[in-house]
Amino acid sequence: MNARRGGLGAALRRVCQAVFLLVFVLLVLWTRPVPGQAPAGWLSAFFLADPLILLLTWLAAHSVPWAALWALGTVGFTLVLGRVFCGWVCPFGTVHAIAGRALAPRRRKPDPARDHWSPWHRVKYYVLAGLVAMAIFGGHWGTLLDPLVLLYRSTTAALLPAAQWAVEQGSKAVFDADLGAGRFRLHHLTDVPYQFLRDHVFVGPRQAFLGAWLILAVFALLVALNRIRPRFWCRYLCPLGALLGVLAWRPLLRRHTRQEDCNQCGLCGVDCRAGASGAPGQKWHPSECFGCLNCTSACPRGSLGFVWHWPFGPQTPVEPVGVSRRALLAAAAGGVAGLAFLRATPQARGTTFNPLLIRPPGARSELEFLARCTGCGMCIKMCPTGGLQPALFEAGLEGIWTPHLVPRIGYCDHMCNRCGQVCPTQAIEPLSIEEKHARRIGLAAFDTTRCLPYAYGINCIVCEEHCPVPEKAIYTVEVEFKGRDGQTHMVLQPRVDPQKCTGCGVCEHVCPYQDRPGVRVTSANESRHPDNQPIPVFSAEESPYP
Amino acid sequence: MQKQSRREFLVRSAAGVTALGLSPVWTPGAQAGEGPADMTIAKWAGPKPTSAQEIQQAAVKLTEQAIAGLGGLKRFVGQGAVVWVKPNIGWDRTPEQAANTNPDVVATLVRMCFEAGAKRVKVGDHPCDKAPATYKSSGIADAVRALGAEVVMLDPTRFRETRIGGERVKTIPVYPEILECDLLINVPVAKHHVLARATLCMKNYMGVIDKRNTFHQAIAESLVDLTRFLKPRLCVLDAVRILKAHGPKGGRLEDVEMPLAIAAGTDIVALDAWGAEVLGRSPNEIPSVVAGEKAGLGTAKYRSLKLQEAAVS
Numbered sequence: 001m002n003a004r005r006g007g008l009g010a011a012l013r014r015v016c017q018a019v020f021l022l023v024f025v026l027l028v029l030w031t032r033p034v035p036g037q038a039p040a041g042w043l044s045a046f047f048l049a050d051p052l053i054l055l056l057t058w059l060a061a062h063s064v065p066w067a068a069l070w071a072l073g074t075v076g077f078t079l080v081l082g083r084v085f086c087g088w089v090c091p092f093g094t095v096h097a098i099a100g101r102a103l104a105p106r107r108r109k110p111d112p113a114r115d116h117w118s119p120w121h122r123v124k125y126y127v128l129a130g131l132v133a134m135a136i137f138g139g140h141w142g143t144l145l146d147p148l149v150l151l152y153r154s155t156t157a158a159l160l161p162a163a164q165w166a167v168e169q170g171s172k173a174v175f176d177a178d179l180g181a182g183r184f185r186l187h188h189l190t191d192v193p194y195q196f197l198r199d200h201v202f203v204g205p206r207q208a209f210l211g212a213w214l215i216l217a218v219f220a221l222l223v224a225l226n227r228i229r230p231r232f233w234c235r236y237l238c239p240l241g242a243l244l245g246v247l248a249w250r251p252l253l254r255r256h257t258r259q260e261d262c263n264q265c266g267l268c269g270v271d272c273r274a275g276a277s278g279a280p281g282q283k284w285h286p287s288e289c290f291g292c293l294n295c296t297s298a299c300p301r302g303s304l305g306f307v308w309h310w311p312f313g314p315q316t317p318v319e320p321v322g323v324s325r326r327a328l329l330a331a332a333a334g335g336v337a338g339l340a341f342l343r344a345t346p347q348a349r350g351t352t353f354n355p356l357l358i359r360p361p362g363a364r365s366e367l368e369f370l371a372r373c374t375g376c377g378m379c380i381k382m383c384p385t386g387g388l389q390p391a392l393f394e395a396g397l398e399g400i401w402t403p404h405l406v407p408r409i410g411y412c413d414h415m416c417n418r419c420g421q422v423c424p425t426q427a428i429e430p431l432s433i434e435e436k437h438a439r440r441i442g443l444a445a446f447d448t449t450r451c452l453p454y455a456y457g458i459n460c461i462v463c464e465e466h467c468p469v470p471e472k473a474i475y476t477v478e479v480e481f482k483g484r485d486g487q488t489h490m491v492l493q494p495r496v497d498p499q500k501c502t503g504c505g506v507c508e509h510v511c512p513y514q515d516r517p518g519v520r521v522t523s524a525n526e527s528r529h530p531d532n533q534p535i536p537v538f539s540a541e542e543s544p545y546p
Numbered sequence: 547m548q549k550q551s552r553r554e555f556l557v558r559s560a561a562g563v564t565a566l567g568l569s570p571v572w573t574p575g576a577q578a579g580e581g582p583a584d585m586t587i588a589k590w591a592g593p594k595p596t597s598a599q600e601i602q603q604a605a606v607k608l609t610e611q612a613i614a615g616l617g618g619l620k621r622f623v624g625q626g627a628v629v630w631v632k633p634n635i636g637w638d639r640t641p642e643q644a645a646n647t648n649p650d651v652v653a654t655l656v657r658m659c660f661e662a663g664a665k666r667v668k669v670g671d672h673p674c675d676k677a678p679a680t681y682k683s684s685g686i687a688d689a690v691r692a693l694g695a696e697v698v699m700l701d702p703t704r705f706r707e708t709r710i711g712g713e714r715v716k717t718i719p720v721y722p723e724i725l726e727c728d729l730l731i732n733v734p735v736a737k738h739h740v741l742a743r744a745t746l747c748m749k750n751y752m753g754v755i756d757k758r759n760t761f762h763q764a765i766a767e768s769l770v771d772l773t774r775f776l777k778p779r780l781c782v783l784d785a786v787r788i789l790k791a792h793g794p795k796g797g798r799l800e801d802v803e804m805p806l807a808i809a810a811g812t813d814i815v816a817l818d819a820w821g822a823e824v825l826g827r828s829p830n831e832i833p834s835v836v837a838g839e840k841a842g843l844g845t846a847k848y849r850s851l852k853l854q855e856a857a858v859s
Contacts, residue, residue, distance in 0.1 A: 035682035470797030
C-alpha cells in the first residue's frame with residue numbers, strides 16, 4: 001500500500017467524520033416537538049447503535065427495547081474492522097479530533113510519550129470493568145459516561161441553550177433599537193433567520209436548563225484534556241472505546257509493516273492520535289487503533305498498510321490489550337463498592353421520597369428507572385414546555401442528569417407523551433395519550449399561607465382555569481372572608497381533588513407568585529411507587545366518594 | 547367607510563343571499579332606523595346539522611350573515627388595510643371541544659377581510675397552552691394560512707410595557723404588532739369560566755397582553771381598563787359551539803352545546819350580554835358586563851340597540 005492511497009483514505013475518513021458529526025447535530029436539532037406528529041424512531045439512532053448502552057442496560061435491567069439490538073451491528077463491524085467506530089463515526093471522537101488539533105499544535109518531531117502506547121491506555125478498561133460490575137448489580141451509572149450520551153447531553157443542555165440565548169437576545173436588541181428608514185426596519189431583515197430558528201430549530205422561547213454549568217464544565221474539561229494528549233478521553237477514559245477495544249482484540253483488518261522498508265523514523269507515530277503503537281512502526285495495538293489511516297499516509301516509504309487477515313491463515317502477531325487480572329478484579333470490586341455507596345442513601349433504600357423528584361409520566365419505579373436511564377437528555381430536549389430538567393442531586397448522585405419535572409419552569413403538557421416515545425432505553429415507557437392521562441406523576445397541594453384567596457381573601461384561581469383534566473382536578477368553594485376592617489366578603493377558594501389530580505404541575509406553573517407558588521406539586525401519589533400513596537385513588541367505577 | 551341605506555343593504559343582501567340559495571328572515575330590532583345595524587344575531591334555523599361538513603357550512607353561513615347584517619366588512623376594513631383577527635386560540639383542544647373559536651368562523655372572516663380590500667390579514671393569540679400546539683389543534687392556523695393570512699406567534703420578548711391609563715391597570719405589556727394594525731377584529735367563543743362566570747368578548751382581549759396572571763384578582767375592573775384602551779370596533783361572538791362547564795379549557799364533549807348562533811356588532815358589552823344569555827346566565831351575573839356598562843363601554847340591554855336577527859338555513 002503506498003502513501004497516496006493512504007492519503008486518500010485519511011481524507012475519506014475526515015469526510016465520514018464530518019458527515020456523522022453533522023448527522024448527530026441534526027438529530028439533536030430534530031428532536032423537538034412538532035404539533036400533530038409523533039417523534040420518529042430514528043431520532044435516537046446513535047444510542048440504539050451504541051453497544052455500551054446495550055450491554056449496561058441489559059446487565060442492569062435485564063431488558064432492552066428490540067431496537068437497541070442495532071448495536072449488535074456495531075459489535076459486528078468492530079470484530080471485523082477494529083475500533084473504526086472511534087476513528088470514523090463517533091461524533092464525540094470527532095469533537096476531540098478537532099480540539100486536539102486546535103489545542104495541541106502538531107509538532108513534527110517524534111515524541112514517544114505522546115506518540116506511543118503507554119500503560120495509561122489501560123485505565124479505560126478498568127473504568128469499563130468497574131462500570132460493568134456495577135451494572136451486574138443493577139447500577140446503570142456507566143451510561144452517564146458514554147461518549148454519545150455526554151455529547152448529546154452537553155449539546156442539549158448547555159451548548160444549544162447558550163446559542164439560543166445569543167440569537168434571541170440579538171434579535172430582541174435589533175427589534176428594540178428600532179433602526180431603519182421610512183417604513184423599513186432593520187428587524188424586518190433579522191427576523192427572517194430568527195423566526196426560522198424559533199419555528200424550526202428551538203423548542204420553545206427562552207429554553208434553559210438547571211445545572212447546565214456542571215454539564216458544560218464536564219464537557220469543557222474533557223475537551224481541554226486534549227491539550228495534554230490528543231484525544232485524551234478516547235485514549236485513556238472512554239468506556240465505549242474500551243468496550244470496542246475489547247471487541248477489537250483480534251480484528252480481521254490489521255496493520256502490517258514491511259520491516260525491510262521501515263527505517264523507524266517514527267513519523268507514523270507523530271500522526272497517530274491514538275498512540276496505538278508501542279514503538280516506531282512496531283508493536284501495533286489493535287484495541288487502541290482508531291483505523292484513521294493517518295499512519296499509512298504519513299509513512300514516507302509506504303511501508304505501512306492495512307491488510308485483511310483471515311482467521312484461519314497464518315497469524316500476524318498483535319499486541320494484547322494488556323490489562324492485569326488483579327487490577328481488573330480490583331476495578332470490578334471498586335464498581336460494586338461504588339454502587340453500594342451510591343445506594344446507601346435513604347432515598348435509594350426506598351424509605352424516603354424526595355417531594356421534588358417528579359419523574360415524567362411513564363417513568364418506571366425509581367430503581368427500575370435508574371437501571372435504564374442513560375441521562376442522555378432526549379426527553380428534556382423533546383419536552384414542549386421545557387419543564388423536564390436534568391436533575392442535579394434530587395435523585396441522589398446515582399440519578400444525576402436524569403430527567404425530572406420542575407413545574408415552575410414548565411408543566412407536563414396534557415396532550416403530550418413524547419418523552420416516553422423518544423427514550424432510547426424505555427426508562428420512560430412509551431404511553432398512548434389515554435394511558436398517560438391515567439398516570440399520576442405527583443399531587444398538587446395549596447399553600448394556604450400564600451395562596452391569595454386563602455391568605456389574603458383575594459380572588460385568583462388561575463390554577464383552576466388552567467387545570468387540563470376535563471372534569472377539573474381543581475375545584476372552587478365560595479367562602480366568607482373576614483377582612484381587616486371586620487367586613488366580610490365572598491371569595492372563591494381552590495381545592496385539589498386527589499382522585500383527579502395527575503400532578504402535571506400547570507397550576508404551580510401559572511400561579512401569580514413568581515418565586516414560591518401558592519400551589520405546589522410534589523411526588524406524592526405518583527403512580528410508579530406503591531409506597532408513595534398517601535391518598536388511595538380509585539377508578540371512576542370503584543370510587544367510594546360521591 | 548361606505549355608507550349604505552338600509553333598503554340598499556336589504557336589496558343587496560337579499561340578492562346575494564338568493565344567489566347563495568339562502569333565505570334569511572330579518573327581524574328588525576326595537577330601534578331599527580336608517581343605516582346598518584349596531585348588532586346582528588344570526589341563528590341557524592335549518593335542519594340540525596349532523597356531519598362535520600354540515601356544521602362547517604352552517605358556521606360559514608352564520609358568519610357571513612352576521613357580518614352582512616352590519617353592512618358588510620367594507621364598513622370596517624379600509625382598502626389596503628392591515629387587519630388583525632384575534633380569535634380565542636387559548637388551549638390545546640380540538641374544535642369539537644369548543645375551547646377555542648371555531649376555525650370556520652375565523653377563516654370566513656379572514657376571507658371576507660380580503661374581499662373587503664384588506665392588504666394583509668394577521669391571525670394570532672397569546673395562548674395559555676404552548677402556541678405551536680394550540681394553533682395546530684384548534685384548526686385555526688391551517689384554515690387561515692390556506693387563505694393567505696399570516697399566522698403570527700406572539701414573541702414573549704416583544705411585548706412592550708404600554709401605558710393604558712386604566713383605573714386598576716396603569717401599564718401592561720401589550721403586543722405592539724397588534725396595536726399597529728388598522729383594525730382589530732375580536733372573535734371569541736362563548737365559554738364558561740368559574741371566576742369571570744363567562745369568557746366572552748372582553749375577556750378575549752387578554753390575548754393581546756402579557757403578565758396577565760394578576761388580572762384575575764379584579765377581573766371585571768381589569769377587563770374594563772383593557773377594553774377601554776383597545777377601543778373595540780368590531781366583535782364577532784362565536785356560539786356555533788359553546789362550552790357550558792369546566793371552562794375555559796374544557797375537554798369533555800358532554801360540556802359542549804351547539805346553539806349554532808353568531809352575533810356581531812360594535813357594542814362589546816351588548817355582545818357579552820347576549821353571550822351570557824346563550825350560556826344560560828343573566829347578563830347581571832357577569833361582573834365584566836356589569837362593570838363594562840357602568841364604565842360606559844356599552845349597554846347590556848342589547849335589544850335597545852339597532853338590532854337585526856337573522857334566521858339562517
